Amino acid sequence: MSRYIWQFLTLANAESFDWWVALSGEMGCSPSLNATCATTVNSLGWNDGLIYYDSSYLTSGDTTLYLTKRYWALRHFSYFIRPGATRFNVVDPPSGVVAIATLNNGVWHTLFINEQTNDVGFTLTLPGTNGVVTNVTQTTAEDDWVTPPVPPVVSDSVQLTLPAQSLFSIQFQVSGGPSQP
Numbered sequence: 001m002s003r004y005i006w007q008f009l010t011l012a013n014a015e016s017f018d019w020w021v022a023l024s025g026e027m028g029c030s031p032s033l034n035a036t037c038a039t040t041v042n043s044l045g046w047n048d049g050l051i052y053y054d055s056s057y058l059t060s061g062d063t064t065l066y067l068t069k070r071y072w073a074l075r076h077f078s079y080f081i082r083p084g085a086t087r088f089n090v091v092d093p094p095s096g097v098v099a100i101a102t103l104n105n106g107v108w109h110t111l112f113i114n115e116q117t118n119d120v121g122f123t124l125t126l127p128g129t130n131g132v133v134t135n136v137t138q139t140t141a142e143d144d145w146v147t148p149p150v151p152p153v154v155s156d157s158v159q160l161t162l163p164a165q166s167l168f169s170i171q172f173q174v175s176g177g178p179s180q181p
Contacts, residue, residue: 001070001074001076002073002117002167003072003098003113004019004174004175005074005077005080006100006111007074008111009077009081009087009099009100010087010098012160015116016083017077019032019050019070019074020048020052020120021046021048021049021050022049022050022051022052023049023050023051023053023065023154024048024052025052025053025054025055025077026046026048026049026055027042027052027055027066027130028042028043028044028046028047029042029044029050029052030054030056031054031062031064031066031134032054032060032061032062033039033058034081038064038066038068038167039066039068040085041128042173046088049068049070050068050070050071050074051065051067051068051158052065052066052067052068053066059060061119062068062121062134067144069136069139069144070165072139072144072145072167073139073167074125074160075139076111076137076139076167076169077111078137080102080109080171081100081102081109081111082102082104082113082139084104085102085103085104085109086101086102086104086112086120086125086179087100087101087102087172088099088103088178090099090110094120094122094162095116096114096115096116096120097112097113097114097115097116097120097122097162098112098113098115099111099112103178104121104179105155106172107134107171107172108126108167108171108172108173108174109167109170109171110124110169110170111167111168111171112160112167112168112170113166113168114162114163114164114165114166114167114168114171115165116164116165117165118164119148119161119162119163119164120161120162121159121160121161121162122159122160122162123158123159123160124157124158124159124160124170125156125157126156126157126158126172126174126175126177127174127177127178128156128175128177129156129174129175129176129177130174130175131156131158131171131172131173131174132173132174133150133151133152133153133170133171133172134150134171134172134173135150135169135170135171136148136149136150136151136168136170136171137168138162138166138167138169139166139167140163140164140165140166141164141165141166146163151180153172154175158170158172
């Protein structure tokens, strides 16, 4: 889903992205009978919700809301890439990685999608001087919305390691740099 959103915003140059189903009871299984039901793909449900609930909650008593990886992926895009932001192309991301960068109210946000099954290390050159990283957030196959340590800025660049099959968001501020895409 992340790759699809990235394509929509970058290749199609769309101004926004919408997801059709936020809350769904169509899991296709019962989480009260199968502990992994809500977190694994199944062929009996619709497999399109961001959040699922047990449709038989009246009899099962299960009123839990189950957040999917789609929820966390969309959160990266919607939380950091805000309306009114200006999109910039990311030049030469590592092989197997796609990225989108935006600037909004003086704050840069770059979202990396590592589609590889291994970690990817590289240097991010910031688009200005006197850079300060203000936030880093990642979602991996194992973790959702984790805040790893903020990397230091050295000579207007940042050493990053993108975990395997992850979304990695970094926010920073710089002096100077481009104001137009």
